[in-house]
Amino acid sequence: MVKVHIPTPLRRLTGDKAIVDVNGKSIREIIEALEKAFPGIKKRLCEEDGSIRKFINVYVGEEDIRFLDGIDTEVRQEDVNLVPAIAGG
Amino acid sequence: MSNKEESLGHVSHLECLNCGEKYTLQRLIKEQGSILVNICYDMCMGPLDVKYDYEGICSILTQEEISKRPDTFWKLKELLPANEINVASDRPFTPLVESKEIGKKLGIRLYFKLDCNNLPTSSFKDRPVALAFNRAIESGYDTVYVASTGNLAIATAFQAMECGFKIHAYVPNSLGKIKKDAIRKYLPHGTFNELDLSYDDCNILSMKECDAHNEASGKKHCFVPNNSFRPFYKEGSKTSGFEIAFQLQKKGISGEAHVFYPLGSGALFCSAYKGFNELGMLGLSNLKPRMWGIQPEQCSPIIDAIGKEDIVPVKNPKTIAKSIAIGKPGSGHQSLDVMAKSNGGGFKVSEKEILENNLDLYFSEGIFCQFVGGTVMAGIKKAVKEGKIKKGEVVVANITGTGKGRIEDDLLEISEEFGYKEKAEQLLKEVGAW
Incomplete structure (x- = not known):
């Protein structure tokens, strides 16, 4: 099981849970698993073509998947963090 | 739920x-329990912008009314998201x-x-x-x-002290001693966490x-401040645009003007552009x-994305202009729109150009500023050289932060690297930091 951290505004889809456990060996599989458990979450996270929306940063452990293999990044023991792209100011 | 928020x-x-989805305050309270929401949670996760009842405001903010009000931060309070003025x-x-x-x-x-x-803390973050x-x-x-590379933490620490809030600051270890000391100065009720992380990672940690x-x-x-309340936080920066417009007007300047800002997020x-437009x-x-x-060559994700579809983040950005060393710019896409809509654009400049222009600003104009000032000035010179600005045209250079008590250690280090040690020492002697 992989622990996925859900950003606050999306928690109404996860029954207010901040961290959820799902099965999956890659970010792609994890998103599918999230959608099964919490219908509607995928369309918030992904474009129609299945790619991750540009306003979402996905981290496997401490690493942004943009610097790894994108949506096909493998996930083993690490936590997955979904973080809205908000920084600086 | 607070009635005050309705x-x-x-x-x-x-x-x-991004997608134009509208969220009324009532909808936000119903769906999220609060109006303090920072993203388009129901559609595309894009950034949210505060909109106003401009028709109603129009009847209040007449030229006559404006001319009666003093030139202060809340001069156009109707265009800021507040019920009362508390700070x-x-x-x-x-x-x-x-x-x-x-x-x-x-x-x-x-x-x-x-x-x-x-x-109060000598940077626009106030x-x-x-x-x-x-x-x-x-x-x-x-x-x-x-989380901060300096200015935001200093401004936040000051305001927290003024308002009696507890504060927890997260800063990258790479931050200069002088900036760290400036943050500590305002931390009577808080913790100061120096971390072996980039700014972006400190930012995520602070949110968590x-x-x-x-x-x-x-x-x-x-x-x-720059996350939980981001749509409201950003509105504060509109005042930069309000002030420039009124100040140019007083000097008899209207019509086209080139306005230069350093770009971090x-x-x-x-926000300044929104202020001008309003x-x-x-x-x-x-x-x-x-x-x-304007961005430094060493961290230019927005400038590099001009004419392209996506912004490629910069991992571990390293530039002397630390306050704009932001690898994943939160308002990057919107900045590209602003450049296009306003018939402006962007430039990136080298570390050497940044330093030379920081020194020029001091020795020619008496302005001792952070390296973002040198970044902007270098960008203006580039724009003139490339014919983007014609002779006699009006140009505004936004100098967004002071050098004093912020960059002295970095200035000495980089000046030595580029052969400007004597000039830097002279500057520091003159400003009383040597």
Whole structure:
């Protein structure tokens, strides 16, 4: 099981849970698993073509998947963090 | 749910800057339990923008009314998201001064907007931070988490001290000693966490810690100013645009003007443009700003994305202009829109150009600023050289932070590297830091 951290505004889809456990060996599989458990979450996270929306940063452990293999990044023991792209100011 | 949140000054709704989805305050309270929402949670996760009842405001903010009001931060309070004024009530405009030498040399009418003067912590961050705390006070918050390369933490720490909030600051270890000391100065009720992480990672950590603290205590009383309240926080930076428009107007300048900002996240750049546009829409200004954003070559994700579809983040950015070393710019896409809509653009400049222009600003104009000042000045020279600015045209250089008590250690180090050690030592002697 992989622990996925859900950003606050999306928690109404996860029954207010901040961290959820799902099965999956890659970010792609994890998103599918999230959608099964919490219908509607995928369309918030992904474009129609299945790619991750540009306003979402996905981290496997401490690493942004943009610097790894994108949506096909493998996930083993690490936590997955979904973080809205908000920084600086 | 707080009744106080059901209305917020003249705010009509929040709107996604990406997909246009509208969120009324009532909808936010119903779906999220609060109006303090930072993203388009129901559609594309894009950034939200605060919208106002402009028709109603139009009848209040007449030229006559404006001329009666003092030149202070809240001069156009109807265009800011607040019910009451709780902070910075009599803060004056920062100065807009004409260039003594550099403008003449370049053949342009150059003005400096000095956010490095008159603001309580001498950087533009005092603008958005004031709005975030104003909102936090109205919503009953008492603790603030902040990640920063310096200016934001300093501004937040100062405001927290003023308002009696607890503060937890997270800064990258790479930050100079002088900046760290400046943050510590305002930390009587807080923790200071120096971490072996980049700014972006400190930012994520601060959000997580804030979130965990709220979860554990079972109530929302902690916030991250540039994150939790981002749509409201950003509105504070509109005042930069308001002030410039009024100040140019007083100098008899209207029509087209080139306005240059340094670009980190791009939030100041976009918010200032929104401020200019609102004044135009309400018939209070005829200024037509052409917006130019400048980044260091060592961290230029926004400039590199001009004409492209996506912004490629920069991992571990390293530039002497540390306050804009932001690898994943939160308002990057919007900044590109602003450049295109305003017939402006952007440039990137080298570390050497940044240093040389920082020194030039001091020795030609008496302005000792952070390296973002040198970044902007180097960008203006590039724009003139490339013919983007014609002789005699009006140019505003935003100097967004002071050098004093912020960059002395970095200045010495980089000056030695590029052969300007003597000049840097002379500068530091003259400003009393040597």
